[in-house]
Amino acid sequence: MKITNKQVQVFWKYMAKKYNFKIVTKQDSDEMKLVGWFLDQIGVQKKKEFLNTYTTTIILGGWRCVYVPFEIGVGGRDDLIRQIAVCVHECQHVVQADRETAQPIKYLSSDASRAFYEADAYRANMEIVWFFTGKLMSPAILANQLKGYSIGKADRRIVEKHLIIASKVVKRGGVITGPSKVAIRWWKAQNMRVRSRRVSHLKV
Secondary structure, eight states: OOOOHHHHHHHHHHHHHHTTOEEEEGGGOHHHHHHHHHHHHTTSOOHHHHHHHOOEEEEETTEEEEEESSOTTOSOHHHHHHHHHHHHHHHHHHHHHHHOTTHHHHHHHOHHHHHHHHHHHHHHHHHHHHHHHSOOOOHHHHHHGGGGGTOOHHHHHHHHHHHHHHHHHHHTTEEOSHHHHHHHHHHHHTTOOOOSOOOEEOOO
16 A cells, blocks of 8 residues: 655644644754653653654643654655554544543553553554554554553553453454544545455444
8 A cells, every 4th residue: 555755744734633733843842851851850751762752742721732753754654654653643642631631640640541541542553553554563562662651560561461452353453543543534535545454443
């Protein structure tokens, strides 16, 4: 399936409008430098790693921004698919914050809550990667990435179990997360030819 750089840029703009957030380059943001310093101080994440590696979503009152550490639409096919998955992942965080006003505070203050929110968003990654490639992302690798979020072994095991269960649904073509459904409909509307994999949008 061909994916163009321009399509990825347009897709991000579409999702930003759909979920009402602003896209900001992370390294150029003074507030992100302050947040990185704060996370470093409380032992959640190193400032340099936070600024250069991780996409960050902040939904707090009228502050609705997704801060990206990469240039959207730049890279090869694998990079573009990763960028699409990151976008959907962050949109799921927006959904979480809109659904639960305490989400930003709980995310920062509780390892268990942070693990729960990331597991929920990682499911969206799995759904999108499956849609484009027919390959399942490894629950173990995804869960292990949470070391970088200062999440302990016990909570990572819970995340892995959650994603193992999710992977069984994803492998059958099931899509549960709202942003994944929106994204898949958008990409299908681009008249892209999808290999014969059935994708069913499950209601929960």
